Amino acid sequence: MATATTTTTVTMGKALNLALHDSLRDDSRVLIFGEDVGKLGGVFRVTDGLQDEFGAERVFNTPLAEATIAGTALGLAVKGFHPVAEMQFDAFSYPSFQQVTSNIAKYHTRTGGACPMSLVIRIPYGGNIGAIEQHSESPETYYAHTAGLKVVTPSNPADAYGLLRAAIADPDPVIFLEPKARYWMKQEVTLPAPPESIAKARIARAGTDATVIAYGPMVSVALAAAETAASEGVALEVLDLRSLSPIDWETVYASARKTKRVVVTHEAPVFLGLGGEIAARLMHDLFDTLVAPVERVGAPTTPYPPSRYEKLFLPDADRILEAVDRTREY
Amino acid sequence: MATATTTTTVTMGKALNLALHDSLRDDSRVLIFGEDVGKLGGVFRVTDGLQDEFGAERVFNTPLAEATIAGTALGLAVKGFHPVAEMQFDAFSYPSFQQVTSNIAKYHTRTGGACPMSLVIRIPYGGNIGAIEQHSESPETYYAHTAGLKVVTPSNPADAYGLLRAAIADPDPVIFLEPKARYWMKQEVTLPAPPESIAKARIARAGTDATVIAYGPMVSVALAAAETAASEGVALEVLDLRSLSPIDWETVYASARKTKRVVVTHEAPVFLGLGGEIAARLMHDLFDTLVAPVERVGAPTTPYPPSRYEKLFLPDADRILEAVDRTREY
Amino acid sequence: MADVTSAPPARRDTPALENPIAALLTPEGTLTAEGERVAGVSDATLRDLYRLMVITRRLDQEGLNLQRQGELGLWGPTLGHEAAQVGGALAMRETDWIFPYYRDFGMAIVRGIDPGQILTVFKGLRHGAWDPHQYRFGPFVIPVGTQVPHAVGFAMGCKLDHEQTAVLTCFGEGATSTGDWHEAMNFAGVFKAPVVFLCQNNQWAISVPMSEQVAGRIVDRAAGYGLPGVRVDGADALAIYAVTQMAADHARRGDGPYLIEAFSYRLGPHTTSDDPTRYRTEADVMPWRAHDPIARAADQLRKRGAWDDAFERACQSEADERAARMRQTLIAATPDHPSTVFDLVYANPPQTLIAERDAFVAELAPETPQEGR
Amino acid sequence: MADVTSAPPARRDTPALENPIAALLTPEGTLTAEGERVAGVSDATLRDLYRLMVITRRLDQEGLNLQRQGELGLWGPTLGHEAAQVGGALAMRETDWIFPYYRDFGMAIVRGIDPGQILTVFKGLRHGAWDPHQYRFGPFVIPVGTQVPHAVGFAMGCKLDHEQTAVLTCFGEGATSTGDWHEAMNFAGVFKAPVVFLCQNNQWAISVPMSEQVAGRIVDRAAGYGLPGVRVDGADALAIYAVTQMAADHARRGDGPYLIEAFSYRLGPHTTSDDPTRYRTEADVMPWRAHDPIARAADQLRKRGAWDDAFERACQSEADERAARMRQTLIAATPDHPSTVFDLVYANPPQTLIAERDAFVAELAPETPQEGR
Numbered sequence A, B: 001m002a003t004a005t006t007t008t009t010v011t012m013g014k015a016l017n018l019a020l021h022d023s024l025r026d027d028s029r030v031l032i033f034g035e036d037v038g039k040l041g042g043v044f045r046v047t048d049g050l051q052d053e054f055g056a057e058r059v060f061n062t063p064l065a066e067a068t069i070a071g072t073a074l075g076l077a078v079k080g081f082h083p084v085a086e087m088q089f090d091a092f093s094y095p096s097f098q099q100v101t102s103n104i105a106k107y108h109t110r111t112g113g114a115c116p117m118s119l120v121i122r123i124p125y126g127g128n129i130g131a132i133e134q135h136s137e138s139p140e141t142y143y144a145h146t147a148g149l150k151v152v153t154p155s156n157p158a159d160a161y162g163l164l165r166a167a168i169a170d171p172d173p174v175i176f177l178e179p180k181a182r183y184w185m186k187q188e189v190t191l192p193a194p195p196e197s198i199a200k201a202r203i204a205r206a207g208t209d210a211t212v213i214a215y216g217p218m219v220s221v222a223l224a225a226a227e228t229a230a231s232e233g234v235a236l237e238v239l240d241l242r243s244l245s246p247i248d249w250e251t252v253y254a255s256a257r258k259t260k261r262v263v264v265t266h267e268a269p270v271f272l273g274l275g276g277e278i279a280a281r282l283m284h285d286l287f288d289t290l291v292a293p294v295e296r297v298g299a300p301t302t303p304y305p306p307s308r309y310e311k312l313f314l315p316d317a318d319r320i321l322e323a324v325d326r327t328r329e330y
Numbered sequence C, D: 001m002a003d004v005t006s007a008p009p010a011r012r013d014t015p016a017l018e019n020p021i022a023a024l025l026t027p028e029g030t031l032t033a034e035g036e037r038v039a040g041v042s043d044a045t046l047r048d049l050y051r052l053m054v055i056t057r058r059l060d061q062e063g064l065n066l067q068r069q070g071e072l073g074l075w076g077p078t079l080g081h082e083a084a085q086v087g088g089a090l091a092m093r094e095t096d097w098i099f100p101y102y103r104d105f106g107m108a109i110v111r112g113i114d115p116g117q118i119l120t121v122f123k124g125l126r127h128g129a130w131d132p133h134q135y136r137f138g139p140f141v142i143p144v145g146t147q148v149p150h151a152v153g154f155a156m157g158c159k160l161d162h163e164q165t166a167v168l169t170c171f172g173e174g175a176t177s178t179g180d181w182h183e184a185m186n187f188a189g190v191f192k193a194p195v196v197f198l199c200q201n202n203q204w205a206i207s208v209p210m211s212e213q214v215a216g217r218i219v220d221r222a223a224g225y226g227l228p229g230v231r232v233d234g235a236d237a238l239a240i241y242a243v244t245q246m247a248a249d250h251a252r253r254g255d256g257p258y259l260i261e262a263f264s265y266r267l268g269p270h271t272t273s274d275d276p277t278r279y280r281t282e283a284d285v286m287p288w289r290a291h292d293p294i295a296r297a298a299d300q301l302r303k304r305g306a307w308d309d310a311f312e313r314a315c316q317s318e319a320d321e322r323a324a325r326m327r328q329t330l331i332a333a334t335p336d337h338p339s340t341v342f343d344l345v346y347a348n349p350p351q352t353l354i355a356e357r358d359a360f361v362a363e364l365a366p367e368t369p370q371e372g373r
Ligand SMILES: Cc1ncc(C[n+]2csc(CCOP(=O)(O)OP(=O)(O)O)c2C)c(N)n1
Pocket: A035, A064, A066, A088, A092, A095, C103, C142, C143, C144, C171, C172, C173, C174, C175, C176, C200, C202, C204, C205, C206, C266, C270
């Protein structure tokens, strides 16, 4: 594959595949492994064709053991590789929780900085795909609350490529959350794009009347809400966080200062979701600037529902717009 | 041991031991197991003497395998037992994260309510005991963010007894967080006390000028801060949450409405800690009532520090009072 | 703890494992003549095994059809697993418990659970469709391997209650790679829990072949826990029935756990979402198609002179008729009110959740679940 | 994947495990005469083993003293582990890596890490005290069993880099109960990683005796992963040295992993926080006191005529002198500036953390770490 840039329309799944491909091509220390990432190309085909092109030494299947997928990634990072490990679904990353929280997040500290954890753990997350139990969860709070990790999530194909390449290039452990319901989202992108900074948020749509803060799967929902609002003469600003840990407060504050009204939305439960952290911090630091309390739109305090009901539980444009109205009518 | 009530001075460790003892005595389906809970009586002696009195069938050691300590607790609950499983330290509960999050928290749903998870997982947590790595963490966010669990933590011997008995009696899975730095805290208690409701907060000290919301190990710190404040003519109200999931919002709102100034404190990192959820919700619902933004006092976004530094990182009375001043000078 | 006080070097060698069951099997994992005699499986039982396998395959096929027709979101075929599932489940007493894995559709059928109800899980109507206590059959558990500790815990409870109950738990060979599986095997050995571990080794974990999944042989791991184990031909319902029954008796007698590896092959896709052509060829699968549990049972019946065409036809028509009923039940199944999602979280729900539920319901009206789709 | 396409029933029986190393050991886990000949351990090496064990025990004793004197928050004695730790570590080449567990003080000494620096971890000054790359020695890892997957991952990397590096990892018998241990064993077998697993079975996990911890025998688990394994007398440094060296060669040759169970006894408390009198009697411990690694090595030297009192005295005085230096280093050790805690979290710290650090430092001044205690 040439390095000259080309503009093409790709899905997010393909953009991630290209990011992995280009990282494997440009850095011989990059390895990809996990369950079914080999011949199958992953259950979402994100690693499609990579084993064929780069060989079974650099792209390989592992046994069904997430704790040790993470644990061996740590060992390979100490050996100087840049492992990109895949967890097949959100809930199936939980077996690796101890390795990620107690070792990967703390190894740089434990070794006095001698052993940076230059690895990425890719996790498809979120719902809205009609799946059975444990295939639709949003575990970002678990990881973002854990100091020592970086947590990133793209909302579109272009960011997917840029953020994944930046995550792989970063010397610290990055939990890379892939909004699985958006794998099939298409966009025209110019690739290879220069790596994104992994810690910068993005104004997805500029507006003046209120800010909707979203990330991952919810950004396109927020943009749809903004379209509707526009047709009603309301100019919503949509902010795509992209990085969940750290949060790009500068961009968040700038937008909040401008619109003075903020709604935060995510698929995860509201209780202890990222919306709480953002709302708490904004209302604290901009107590006199905000003209209305920060609204949160997320899931209720229940396990993810059976898929037949998921659309009723997932935040949608209507609920976002209702929240916007609450901030404007306040 | 007679059931007539007696008033004695006990440590929190002893109060917990008595709660386990009385639960074993009063309910033949209660079982206690975990690493070293047998002859040793647990590394903190909370299960001291229980195996001697109730036998190795009801109080027993397990192999070193937290995932399966939790997983067998689930199976025993299905069999109609009320397991009280011990995780030896906070960070050592992480291997059980999948069993707790994907099975214990969801089994009642998965079985259409046919299999309630009447079990308790006891976890000593928090720092301030001069321990080595991984023995001083505050994992409450991980558990409280997980729907299907209940999360409770006592701050004194009397509550320790009442809450643990209530947790064991509750038909749902309860993560029982024990503030290990307070195991040696003494108090005069009348035992056996009637079981507490596990979902009610408590006004630990009434005041009018500002509310300090705390839980577990931080309650006594907040009370010390209130003493100092009182000597300076400031009447702090100290609210002990006791239940972290669900949160007793009624009591929290009543206090916040009264004092109009709120500080939330915990040992856990501020970022995505419970303080964020409480602050976000209070400032949202009482946006026009609060005269100052809710202040949060917790740990920075780092792994728990080496013990030599812990006192510098743990919230203390001074930092709480500074936060109170910020709300009062606002 | 005797070993702890024994004089050094404490050898604590486990005595060569007593494993009389193994002696009843040929190297291929079928019953020897002596084994068939000892097992004493009646013709009636062998016919039951045949009948239930025919029904299982037919209902499984109907599950595939329903998925193709858009009535199910997902289906995970049991093709190739009929012998292990029917043989294993039928060998357990009614009072015994089974903690299945997600593919154990055949076991659920043996236990008398309405297959149309089971399918509502794969239609996305609920996360679980039966009362485990009613059928002594745990829910399908999706996180691989995690049901194994549940079975061991339940079995520890049976022992504490001094019951004559044995517990069967199933899992694929991929599950043996999980930490939970190992921890549970060790617990079972330490506590001598009355549990039978039945590995349905179909040589694939989605696209991962056994050679990239399992170091050594699963059956050989039993000895590492001081437990007996055998590998059985996964297409031989008779052998699986006999061995499981003996292993369950072993457990009931208080002799502890037993590991059975039923060795067969996943003839279909992992699930309807899977595309096996990406990772295996027809040449890989072909030799295993002949390795058919139902044909095997028919042969065994013929050898015993316990076979006739009327019986075959009866099995087929019962299967067809059950398939039709299953389809009806599924299609007729209506979603519960979405508020059920809130009602099922806790046995003793907190006020906060009840309030969330009420707000949810208020917002919902007049929407209906259908529209929610 | 050959087995996948083979005609049913695919047996995939692993050929009877080649394990020439086992043949060199007596049933008690010491070297046979033939074994001693094949191993060809020189007198100089045996003297090194003796010397390093004497030093380890002396420094370990000093660690206990320092803890009692309040200079350390905690100490976990290695008494009874000297042979496994010194023998195992010395057997590895300088270019080999070791992923130790928290009790491997003796291995750290063999690797030349300043013991006074190691103790700063137990003084609460830092979470880790050496650069793993400098000594090819991983950090002490507290969560039991979790270092085993690290070692396997590192070994997989050595294989990918086509290096002649072998990796040694240690753990107690309690660690074998963890899921991570099993997953790592299976990974090592599947990927044929050049790793040697050295279990230091001291028969206790804090208060839990081996009989309540381990079902079966740990050494017997190797076969379940298709791997060779041996149980060695944990008091015999010579045997452990020889077996570890042969196992490491086996791994370097590309023949895959090897499991060694060094069987001994934890003579001291689990750590200084532990009170063994609550769960075991002197009668339990007594028989094991004679089972002494250092006395054993001395005998072996005498048998070889490679022993003299001058050597013994030299070892003792070197040990005493090193102990004094260790004490000095520890007591002289000053805490880093507390802001180091922030600086060590990331290699590429986010602005948000830098801001937190600066705020922290501002608040701190003029406090000093001492006051922070
Ligand atoms: C902990 C966990 N990781 C990953 C998955 C995704 N997954 C579902 S089934 C499966 C393969 C299981 O293979 P095996 O255990 O052999 O059972 P089989 O499906 O072949 O019957 C995988 C990887 C899961 N459900 N749980």
